[in-house]
Amino acid sequence: MKKSIVLFVLICVCIALILQSCLLSKIDRTPYQQTDYYAALQAQLDTFSIDSLQLYGDTLQAGWAKANITPSTPVPMAGYGSRRGQKYTVVHDSIWARAVVFDNGKQKAAWVSLDLLIVPPEVKESLKKALPGIGFSIDQTYLTATHTHSSIGGWAKKLVGRLIAGKYDENVIKLITNGIVNAIRQADIHKQKAKIGLGTYYARELVNHRITNEGKVDSTVYVFKIQQASGATAAIVSFTAHATCLASKDYSLSRDYPGALVDSLEKNKEIDFAAFGAGGVGSHSPAAEGAEFEKIANMASLLSHRINTGFDSIALKYQTQLANRELALPLRKPQWRISENWRLRPWLFYSLYGDYPATLSILKTGNLTWIGTPCDFSGELALQVQKPAQHPLIINSFNGGYIGYITEDSYYDRNHYETRVMNWFGPENGAYFLETINQLMKKL
Template sequence: MRPNYPKSSLFSLCWLLLLFVAPSCVVQRLDRTPYQQTSYYTQTLKGLQEQQPATMADTLQAGWAKVNITPEVGTPMAGYGKRRGMKYNQVHDSVWVRTFAFDNGKSQTYFVALDMLIAPMEITAALEQKYAAHGLRPEQVYLTATHTHTSFGGWGKKLAGRIMAGKYKKRVVQQTTEKILQSIKLAQANLQPTRFGYGSINAASWVSNRLTGSEAARDTLLRFLKFEQASGSTAILCTFAAHPTILPSMQPILSRDYPGALVYALEQKYDFAAFSAGAVASHRAVYHHGDSFESVQETGQALAQLILAAVPAVKTAYTSRLGSSRLPLYLPEPQWRIGDNHRFAPGLFYTLFGRYPAYLSSLQLGNTIMLGMPADYSGEFMSELEQQAKEQEQHLLVTGFNGGYLGYIIPDEHYKLKKYEARAMNFYGPHSGSYLQEVLRRMIGLYRP
């Protein structure tokens, strides 16, 4: 028999239960379990054992192509939440997808660089629905982005995506997807036997560590690959660790920021050029004329001149080694922080940000390894990774924004800092930096000659 409580008592009881239960549903303590003791670590290592090394076959062929992906004026911009879906009303410089195709007769891979904030998850999902019809598999396509904060949005469905990139536009996602596939087809049609070589040059005066201010803890190298087709056509692919955030956040003008000026300057000397953001977390560009297009031009052209001065000394050679892979990355529950010891419950995080698969990309050309991250990955990690590659007599490029997004991945010792990168944008807890760094080291080891 049900007790007959007064309505006022029932109301009070409900409030007491809500006050008791709700905090545990919204706020939880941080999980500081060492990652080596977790199931997600074990699962990722198991996946590593299944990765296939690069293939050796015929002489490497390479081709390249670019396609304009600029949406119509009035499309939302992506990069800053405070814009609140602001639309651009002017195009300063168009945005593109720039693609390299590689084929050694046994393996085919594609390097796709977007003039966008990230390679968005919704576009990644749309591409994967179409790959089979184009004879492609997801692991063949290495996605990345320039990370300009003044390109177009309209590609995020969840609330966090809409805050960063404006109202979702299905047509924008469809058009961008089709143009990426078009660029792959065009690059494939341009395949020729190709020599290539790796180069790097110190660009310390153009990058700083915005998280700690450390002069020593910076990735200062401007890295590039030089390609020479049998026909004489030439191309440059380059990466750098400075955030492309020079232009004013509230200026409604579409632009590629300094990567656009850099690529444009390179294409005055070479037939084709592309740029990808490197390990940009905690790194900012250094410039001298305020948040302006003048600073964009100065920075882009200065970096281009460094490359152009270094290119003649880079030796190129044919290779037959080519490989690519996509490693599923298993993760802990999200640990989006409140204060020093608490986090929002994972369910709330997924409601705001969505739940997407994460993976690490890899691509090997001869003795050069490229690793693609689903994150803003800190340049402070690069010296250790590069040293390992050097010990294997190989070169290394790390790029970001490969079709997923895990927030900022920074060294564990910075987790305590009350900074944007360590608080608002650190989604996966105090050990995410050391966890991913170990996985990357293991991936480099897979490509040991």
């Protein structure tokens, strides 16, 4: 009997060791500048040239439009895993795809924002097939999202995505794709010669650092102003606070505070069209007073007041520069941790989440550069490249790829949601992204 028990224990130990070897491995802490993926990126950057982008053309034209992407019947929500794929129960406010098209005679580019948690990778893949039908390509399309945690899901195929966004529904992909295509098509039709300019404001009272009280906060409100020859005016706003005013127990379909802000701005007689793109929302939470919808109203009211006060004074100029490009972003193998020093093996991560390409998106409109990231990019990191930049720079999150959170590297070993559960590609990605963006800005 004793020999049988000992044999059983030994078999269990052997099975456990085999499973550990197959499923787990140690975290790779190799300094990023000594890795193969860093070398691959440098090889790309060595050949990156602004001259190849045909930057200059005729005077910039711009047009804008939006398309309703609210489903006709309830679908799963995305934003909080605790909802477990629950469908929304009421439409508090409709969700939209908003597009602004730029054209300088040599090339065209579309800036697009969705009232979604992220721009789903499946949608980006669908767009690659759909955009040529209207004379655009995915390389000409700059994508971002408002990052509302109370919008539709159903857009992720793998298990991890389904936990966040509910059961996959191909009709959701078609709905979003068609909305983007229609918005771009209409914006392209209505473009006119336009002046553009950038205004910056600050709203420190509306954003908190949610990892640590000692962390730096990016409270900048960026407002990109466009005025057509007819006098019609648009405003593209970027801000860093998470759109999480509504809690996980609320099943209202809503754009959260970015939607309320856009609606408020469009009530201003000086603004005919408004859109919102999430900035460096990583580590940053909304800080207005009130609960849920009251908090949404307060966030929108304070931001719109700040913007409206200085909107008329934003200097506008005709510009001829326009460029759009994507840069492939090599990464470390997945490092999805189950503890401080142990991770799931890459094959297991890919089977649970999927293997999607990561890129940096680049859009240059006049002297303003937009850089889109495939993640919840940290506002704390954005501070380190936006302030020293010789020319204006806006960093957006959610460009159609998704690799989790990119946060300040000093937080990597903290047992926090952003740095443990949602850091998927290992240590030093903060420094890696900063170096890459800084190198791009020097070339631009």
